[in-house]
Amino acid sequence: MPYRLHMLLCAGTGCVSNRSLEVKEALEKEIQQRGLESEIQVIATGCNGFCGVGPIVLVQPDGIFYQQVKVRDIPALVEEHLVKGRPYKKLMFTPSKEAEPIPKMNDIPFFGKQMLIALRNRGLIDPENIEEYIARDGYKALAKVLSSMTPEQVIEEVKVSGLRGRGGGGFPTGLKWEVCRNAIGDEKYLICNCDEGDPGAFMDRSIVESDPHSVIEGMAIGAYAVGILQAYIYVRMEYPLALKRFILALDQAREYGLIGENILGTSFSFDIEVHRGAGAFVCGEETALIASIEGKPGEPRAKYVYPAQQGLRDMPTLINNVETWANIPVIIQRGAKWFSSIGTRDVSESEQGGSTGTKVFSLVGKVNNTGLVEVPMGIKLREIIYDIGGGIAGGKRFKAVQTGGPSGGCLPEELLDLPVDFDRLLSVGSMMGSGGMIVMDEEDCMVDVARYFIDFLNGESCGKCTPCREGLRQMREILNRICDGKGEDADIQKLEDLSELMVEGSLCALGGTAPNPVLNTLRYFKDEYVAHIKDRRCPAGTCQALITYRIDAEKCTGCALCAKHCPVNCISGEPKKLHTIEISACIKCGTCYDACRFDAVIRK
């Protein structure tokens, strides 16, 4: 019998860690017990994107969206929706307590404003089955270029589309392809950079987990256009699921004759090998990545010569990021004109300028709806954070949004109406980066945020260039000092001087942009630095050395909840009477602050 319903259960890393595989097992068992297994198909898909409300089940053809599905919900869900045909309200997404549940996925604001190109198949296909990708027009673009386009025409199409590298740099993709095609070398190599290392970013991982073939097809088209026989996918070992799906997808593509010898019966041959990286942040930098594939320490080199001219084994090497590759099949199929009509500026004005197409962001931090979003270039930060993200969690006030990872910056409230594209983000001292977007509220201290990123970079600096290696260490010392309430008047100037030195004296972009977290927070949140240094005060209430906890005599009801939770028993008081905190014994863990239901614990 044909299936009347397809239940698409998210098996991305987020939902799996929320036990979605146990939900799948329970669902399959319940369906079998009720004898529905011939009518209803359960498919495990890649990341659906709305990670904050996982595990997720989407029921097609009606597009009914169920969230936070637990094993114990399964009998009722099957009874109501599958047997009686009534969508089960209890598991639907409800934006706020007062609102009505929203049954259909596309009516949920989180999805409504998104536009999917790189993530076109997310949550709709089983990523471990190549035929599911083929059904969604997979490998159609590869067939098109092999049967009706010359390599030059393919490159021209990519150039006209205005596609720029999605890994962070934003270099025009078509131009890179052309340089590599024209470069002279006995052999040429192609690399897919899947070494995503920014804290809080998971765009590339999700693309691979939900649709590995879109990346493979893009690579095959690139190889045809540039004239390449051998490619590598560089995946970090921290991405076990992405790695597994890549390897499985490659085996299937080879079996179907979509990579390997004589692809699709033509004279074009090309193969892909997976290279596992150890997970060093610096290996996301292309020259360091190439060194790592060669078996050398993952350290960057100066880019007097681009890898497109001289890269892996000193041969011309075409290297693009996962998301860039995933865009290619769609550009070929739907055309450069269509692609370039999306975004902030028409590429006809300037061949290399403008930001066309869409960008995938991992939206995390203090927003209500965390997850993976793909939006057209030029969308305002406000639309991403408030319309898609559903605003700041817990009714708190927005303070900043961090874009571009450790090389990017924190943008304040005044810039919420900034259109998001490569050039605009650079102009305000941040960058697109690979697409991390961390939202912060009034309780996040910007000095502490800068310290976090500098500490991260200090651990990840490869150590080749002294300004980066030693500069980061000194910066970390200074920031630690400021956060500990021991900041000195000259510290801000010292940070600025060090930054200048690092920008000038580092070989690679990682070193050159390493001071950005400091420079950017100094630019927009200097008052917080001053408050730490001059007033010995942390306005956000984050830096432990600068805050004390006490109890508001008027608000305290004497419920003793704080005393019960305090791990060091430093809160005392009689039942139903004012409680007090013994300051000398307090370890400032904030447990009482979180436990109090009457806002009676004051943190200052």
Added chain:
Amino acid sequence: MKKLTITDLEKLRQKIQEDHTVREGKALATINLHMGTCGIAAGMRKVMTALLQEIEAKDIKNVRVSTSGCAGLCSREPMATVLIAGQPPVKYADLTDEKIRRILNEHVLGGNLVKEYVLAVGSERVG
């Protein structure tokens, strides 16, 4: 698996796509089976199985079978509503295996209402 050529790939795609119309939410027509307590008690599950088997036997790919609750006329269950784009919905009552097969073949595929089983054409006003 034999390695594909460009023509093979297209053929394979067409074949799989037909099986995927449910996933894409696309269909020529929807047969909505009313499965409230009354519908189920009156034997709708058996009617649904007959319908799905007929769809399989005829290898029909573009008809969607959906289920919904009670249609409000419990005494005439099992009931079904046929929805074809651009046409008013048609409600059928007192269904049996044989009747649902005729509705599928004559109305949904053939375009002619099975008049003797029709309860109503059009739908109630909503709101």
